[in-house]
Amino acid sequence: MKEIQDTWAKKAKEEGYRSRASYKLLQINELHKLIKNSDMIIELGSAPGGWSQVISKLKKDSTKCHAFDLLPMEKVEGVDFHNLDLYSNEFEKFISDLSIEPDLILSDMSVNLSGIKLIDDEANKELNLFCLNLSKKILSSKGALLIKTFTNQNLKTLKKEFEQSFERVFTEKPKASKTSSAEVYLLGLVPK
Numbered sequence: 152m153k154e155i156q157d158t159w160a161k162k163a164k165e166e167g168y169r170s171r172a173s174y175k176l177l178q179i180n181e182l183h184k185l186i187k188n189s190d191m192i193i194e195l196g197s198a199p200g201g202w203s204q205v206i207s208k209l210k211k212d213s214t215k216c217h218a219f220d221l222l223p224m225e226k227v228e229g230v231d232f233h234n235l236d237l238y239s240n241e242f243e244k245f246i247s248d249l250s251i252e253p254d255l256i257l258s259d260m261s262v263n264l265s266g267i268k269l270i271d272d273e274a275n276k277e278l279n280l281f282c283l284n285l286s287k288k289i290l291s292s293k294g295a296l297l298i299k300t301f302t303n304q305n306l307k308t309l310k311k312e313f314e315q316s317f318e319r320v321f322t323e324k325p326k327a328s329k330t331s332s333a334e335v336y337l338l339g340l341v342p343k
């Protein structure tokens with residue numbers, strides 16, 4: 152299995168992607184055609200830029216993309232990067248000043264692991280709920296929210312909240328995601 156997983160890292164290097172994570176978005180996007188149907192994209196937790204590169208490659212020229220991370224990120228063509236913590240006042244101001252509603256919000260965020268499962272799960276749950284609440288505030292009426300989350304005791308409740316918030320909900324585990332990792336992606340389409 153290690154061999155298969157290493158294949159994605161090798162492929163990323165060969166194809167000029169900054170991270171193997173690019174293939175996770177490519178594979179989910181292949182199923183749901185999210186990027187080409189969006190005019191305004193918000194990407195949360197974008198560094199080092201693997202997903203931004205995919206967005207840059209697949210988006211329409213006219214599509215705007217704003218990417219955020221608390222770590223720095225090298226420039227990706229066609230993506231406006233903001234070195235901000237989502238929990239900061241600056242981020243809140245950016246969002247309240249937006250003049251166009253995003254039709255796609257993407258989050259590959261997860262917290263730095265403390266090693267204590269309960270603490271990490273709660274912190275990731277907070278990030279997930281942050282994304283869900285943000286989508287309720289700013290997503291366009293036909294928009295989509297895709298977030299990374301984890302198979303743990305919180306997933307059932309989170310999925311229920313997605314089902315209450317979106318017309319259609321999918322749980323995706325792309326091939327490029329390590330089978331040994333608990334990560335999965337939740338996609339909500341069309342806010343209720």
Ligand SMILES: C[S@@+](CC[C@H](N)C(=O)[O-])C[C@H]1O[C@@H](n2cnc3c(N)ncnc32)[C@H](O)[C@@H]1O
Nearest residue numbers: 172196198199200201202220221236237259260
């Ligand atoms: C798995 S990495 C993202 C990888 C990215 N999708 C790629 O393809 O290169 C998760 C990112 O979430 C960011 N992150 C976590 N918490 C954050 C927060 N509160 N505000 C902004 N970024 C955050 C981390 O700094 C990290 O860079």
